[in-house]
Amino acid sequence: MFPAIPNYHALAMLFLTIAALYLFRREDIKLESSCLAVLILVTVIFEIFPYIQPDGRHLESIHFFYGFGHEALVAVCALMIAGQGLVRTGALEPVGRMLGRLWKSNPQLSLLVTLLVAAVLSAFMNNTPIVVLLIPILISVSMRNNTSPSGMLMPMGFATLVGGMSTTIGTSTNLLVVAVAAEQGMRKLGVFDFAIPATVAGVVAIIYLWLIAPKLLPPRDSILESSAPRLFTAHLTLNEKGFGVGKTLAELIDATNGSLKAERIQRFGSSSDIRIMPMPDVVMQAGDRIRVSDTAENLKDYEKIIGAQLFVGKHQVDETHPLIAEDQQLAEVIIVPGSPLAGSTLKNIRFIDQYQMVAIALHREGKEIDLYKKLGSVSLHVGDILLVQGSRDKIAEIKKKGDLLVLDATTDLPHTNKAPLALFIMGLVIGLAAFGILPIAISALLGVMALLTTRCINWSDASRALNTQVILIVVASLALGEALMKTGGADYLAQLFLFFTQGLPPPIILSALMLLLAVLTNIVSNNAAAVIGTPIAISVASQLGLPAEPFVIAVLFGANFSYATPMAYKTNLLIMNAGGYQFKDFMRIGIPLALTLWLTLSIFIPFYYDIF
Incomplete structure (x- = not known):
C-alpha cells in the first residue's frame, strides 16, 4: 500500500528539502546565502506554525540552531x-x-x-x-x-x-x-x-x-598557456603636436575606450623633474611621460591614438630596441581553500599592492576573462586559475606563502x-x-x-x-535533517523508498539506497546528502527489522562517491582547472569508478554485516 500522506509540517520540510537541494547546486547563488536562507526558513516555519510532537512536547524553533554547537561541526x-x-x-x-x-x-x-x-x-x-x-x-x-x-x-x-x-x-x-x-x-x-x-x-x-x-x-x-599575453612596462612621451597635449588624462582615457591605465606621470621642468599623481583632471603637456603596463599591441595603439612616442628606459621602441619584460615572469596560480582571494575580488583584496603582481587573465570552467573585461571586479572561486605577471622573487614568495598554488615546473614547499x-x-x-x-x-x-x-x-x-561554506552547509543540513526526523518526514521518505523496493531482499535494498546517495552527492552537497540520507537509512532498517549500521555505512559510502561531476567536491575543481579537464572527462572516469565501488560494496557489505 502506498504510504499515507504525512502531516503538514513534514510536507513543508520535504518541499523545503527539495528546494534546498536545488539551491545548493545553483552556481549563480552563493552557497552560503542558500544555506542561511534554508536555516532561516526552517526556524520561521516552526515559529509561526508551532509543531506539537507525538509525545506532546512543543518543538522549539530555536532548536534548529543547534548545528552551530554540534559535535560534528x-x-x-x-x-x-x-x-x-x-x-x-x-x-x-x-x-x-x-x-x-x-x-x-x-x-x-x-x-x-x-x-x-x-x-x-x-x-x-x-x-x-x-x-x-x-x-x-x-x-x-x-x-x-x-x-x-x-x-x-x-x-x-x-x-x-x-x-x-x-x-x-x-x-x-x-x-x-x-x-x-x-x-x-x-x-x-x-x-x-x-x-x-x-x-x-x-x-x-x-x-x-x-x-x-x-x-x-x-x-x-593548460588553457591559458597557449595564448598567454604578456604585459610590458613602458613610457608614452607626448609629442609636441600630438592629440594628447592640452587634454586632461580623463580625455586620453576616453580616447582609448577606457583601456589606458596610467600608473605615473613624469614632467620635465627647467630645473628638476616632478612626478604627478595620475588624477583624471591633470592637463597633459608636451614632453610628459605616462608610465603604462600593458600588452605590446595595446601600447602601440596608445602611441597612435594619443600622439606619443613609446620608450622603454631611454630607448625608443623600434626594431633595434623592442619591448622587453626584463625580470618579469608569467605564472598560473590556483586559488585554494583558505586563500584570502576566495570569495573576494582582486580589487577588494588590493591584489597589486599586496602581492606586487598584476593579474592578466582568469580561467574558470572553460571560460577566459582578460584584463580588459573588468577582471578586478570578478568574484573569485576556489579552483579558479589566475594568469599573473610579476618578478621572479615575488612569484617565489607567493609559492612559499601558501595563499595561492603556483603551477610551474618547480616544487618549492x-x-x-x-x-x-x-x-x-x-x-x-x-x-x-x-x-x-x-x-x-x-x-x-x-x-x-x-x-x-x-x-x-x-x-x-x-x-x-x-x-x-562548510560551516553553513553543515548547520543548514543538520537543521533540515532534524526537522525531517522530528516531523516524521524521514519516516515517510523511508516508507516511499520501501514501497518502490518492496519484495526485494535486504542486500538489494541496501544497494539501492547507496546508489541513490551516490547520484544525489554528485548533484548537490555531499554533506547535505549524507545528513538527509542518514535518518532515512535508520528508518529503513527499523522498518525491515534489521540493524541500522550497515544501512548507515551504505549512506556514508554513497555520499562519498563524488566523482562524476567537477562540482561534486571542491578538490575536483582544483583538479579540473590544473589539468585543463572538461566536464565530460569527470563523467568518463568518475561514473565507471562510482559504479565499480557501488558494485563492490553492494556485494561486500551484506556479507560483512551478515544481513542476508
Missing part, C-alpha cells in the same frame, strides 16, 4: 585548522620530496605509489592540502617528460576521495553521518569501524585509477623546524580518538590548542583554514 572545524598546521609548517615536505625523486626513475610505479600515498594521507586529514601538495609535483613531472598531466591529476584527486571515506575523520561527510546516526540511537562508530569494507573498495579503486583511468583520459593542455612537532600533534589527535580516550571533537580541539601554543600556526592561519 566542532570536529570538522578543528580538523581543518589542524590540517592547516601541517601545511604551514611544511610537515608534508618529506612526502613531496620522496615522490619527486621516485618519479624520475619509474613513472608507472611512481603513479601507483602516488595514488597510495594520497589515499592513506586522506584517511587522516582533509584531502585539500594533499591535492595542493601533489598538483605541482605531477605538473613538474609532465613538464619534464613533455607529456600532459591529465593522466595523473584526476586519478590522484580521486584517490584522495577514496582514501577519505575509510575513517571517521577522513571527511566532514563521515563525521556528520556518524554523529547524526549516534543521535538517532545507533552506537557511536569508532575511527576504524568501517575501514575494512573501505579498504576492500579502495584496493579495487586504486587498481582502476592506476591501470585503466589514465588510458581513458585524453591529453589536455614551505618548511619550518616545527614540522615534526606539527606531525606529532596530528598523530596525537588521531591516536586519542582511535583508542577511544577522547571524542574526536575534543582531541581535535586539543590539537588546535597545542598548535597555537607551540606557534606552529597563529590565529590568522586558523581563521583562514575555516571555511564559511
